[in-house]
Amino acid sequence: MSALTGTRHLVRLNLRRDRVLLPIWVLILAVLPVSYAASFFELFPTAAERAAYTEGTARNPSIVALLGPVYGDSVGALTAQRSGFLLVIVALASLLTVIRHTRTEEEAGRRELLGGSVLGRHAGLTAALLVTYAADLVLGLLTAAGLHATGLPTAGSSAYGLVAALTGMVFATLGGLAAQLTETAGGARGIGIAGLGAAFALRLVGDTAGNDWPSWLSPLGWAARVRPYEGERWWVPLLPLVATVLLAAVAYPVSVRRDLGAGVLPPRLGPATAGGALSGPFGLAWRLHRGQILWWSVGFGLLGLILGGAAEAAGRSVEGNAQLEQIMARIGGASGLADAYLGATLSLAGLAAAGYGIQAALRMRAEESAGRAEPVLATGTRRSTWLLSHVAFALLGPVVVLAVTGLATGLTYGFSVGDVPRQVGRMLGAGLAQAPAAWVLAGLAVLLHGLLPRFASAAWAVLAVCVLLGQLGAVLELDQWLLDLSPFTHTPQVLRDAWSATPLFLLTALAAALAAAGLLTFRRRDIPVL
Structure with missing residues (x-):
């Protein structure tokens, strides 16, 4: 029996369980950048108005801290910046989806029941990652097509769709790794969200401190530095691809070295008797x-x-x-x-x-x-x-x-x-x-x-x-x-x-x-x- 035996069946099961939630977050996150682009076309029809908006708001340090940098005053550049925080939501949705299909299943005991059938050791993690990767890719394609349909250049639309998909894939893989480290779903979510928070903090510091090297340490920072609509850097997407491979290369060996239902990190034992607050x-x-x-x-x-x-x-x-x-x-x-x-x-x-x-x-x-x-x-x-x-x-x-x-x-x-x-x-x-x-x-x-x-x-x-x-x-x-x-x-x-x-x-x-x-x-x- 192969380590991936049963992956196809688990993929079908995960898709069935997520048949409502998965399409909802994919469609919402694909539609919002398109709505931002349409709004900018309507609200700032002239270059002078866009330039004034860029100088007055888009380059404000607080806006940059929240959304990321802006590299121009075109509709595309403003849309890419305005959609910057959406990448955090894409990352969070991808991370939580993988944890739900891995560690949550183990904690509930359903993974053990499935393990009694013909199921390879890596099937569960692989199925969760494949479903989430597919959702991220669909999100990227829909976003790119929608942005192009508003009249934005094809290259910039494709670049933004690509970074949206790759950002989701990086944090999906991080979720897969977090699920191996702790024996509870809550602990895995805590580790994954802490990683996302650290990535956001690095991006924020790099974009607002005048020296952007911390942003190059963050997957969220890489997304902005592809520079959609403003001279796309097509080599930057290699960074999230490499990060995804490296995280997976750690997650899979770790999943083999632990017992089913357990995590790599030992559980923190509580006191032998409960305090009065737990009465x-x-x-x-x-x-x-x-x-x-x-x-x-x-x-x-x-x-x-x-x-x-x-x-x-x-x-x-x-x-x-x-x-x-x-x-x-x-x-x-x-x-x-x-x-x-x-x-x-x-x-x-x-x-x-x-x-x-x-x-x-x-x-x-x-x-x-x-x-x-x-x-x-x-x-x-x-x-x-x-x-x-x-x-x-x-x-x-x-x-x-x-x-x-x-x-x-x-x-x-x-x-x-x-x-x-x-x-x-x-x-x-x-x-x-x-x-x-x-x-x-x-x-x-x-x-x-x-x-x-x-x-x-x-x-x-x-x-x-x-x-x-x-x-x-x-x-x-x-x-x-x-x-x-x-x-x-x-x-x-x-x-x-x-x-x-x-x-x-x-x-x-x-x-x-x-x-x-x-x-x-x-x-x-x-x-x-x-």
Whole structure:
């Protein structure tokens, strides 16, 4: 029997399991760069307007820190920069996909069952990588074709599509390596995301410090240095190819040297007896969720510092362009251009916070699928108490990370305009105003867990639809009833002089109703439902 025996069957199984989620993230990440290109064509039709935008905003240090460098003022160059952060999302999606099909399967015990059949040692890792590589390549092809269809040059469109695909492949392979190092899926995700964070930090330092050598150490930095639409460097894509091969060359031997279900790194043993904090379900839930809250808060805080620093320059850059002022006002809903920018970015933070709420709510499903919920519920713990212990963090987490984002944004923006106390209060309120919409999606995840546990992950698809509506709705002038499908359409823009709190109460009531329905349905079904 070959080490790759059964790979074809596992590929089919992985594709079947990801038949909904995989196409969604591929299509979203392929459509967004095309929408950015169409927006730049519409908003900056002349070279003079593009040059002013480039000098005023695209070269602002905070924008460069978040998105990467810009190498020209053509529509293509601006689109490539604007899509820079999307490469981080491509990398994250690829990394998590591989971990889900490798370490998560081992932790749940399904890999051991498959291993009892005719299955080679490398089949699991190879199948996960092949599926993710294929998704990345499809993403690259769709992106290149879409950008070319907007009227951008073929060479630059192909270069951007290529770097998007290769960036995903590098981090997919990193996910495959991380899955071999630890015995838990959470640990593998932590290692992989730490690697992604280090790559982003190297790129950020290299692009903003005046000496770009750290960027050459980062796969995210390589992507920008291909320079799509501005004299493409076709030799740079060799770097992510080499990195992918090297990571795979480490991951495969490591996978052979460990036992099934174990990791290379030894598990950290806890104390022999549990502390008083673990005597109840809420203490256990805090132990499970505290790491996520901490790292999400750190990440959102850094993001808020960057966004707040860029707000003043973003407001100045569009002065005199009436069309852009109108679009920005529609997206951000604020009277001033800087407020419109801040409203738009905090709305995006709300979408990301909804992702945390969904993740925290789906932790219940992970505990149930892994068989850890049943022993807890076999004690005197009531079902409703156990579920509410996780729901509490699904609701509290978005509040915490949005508060951190608002405080950090207000701090840096306040320093730039010389009004720290007022701006901190305004941005804190604007950030927290996004929480009820995030609660709605968390409540939906709770309902799906209680009613249709096998389809609980469909909450991510709903979030993807909200992202699409938020990013493309105003630009494409979609019908209002379509925009109203997203709860984030109804969040008031508190940076305006006059706003109503009624939508906040209605969204909170809807979230509470969804969570209550999830509780009722969960109490009436069997456990576990795999």
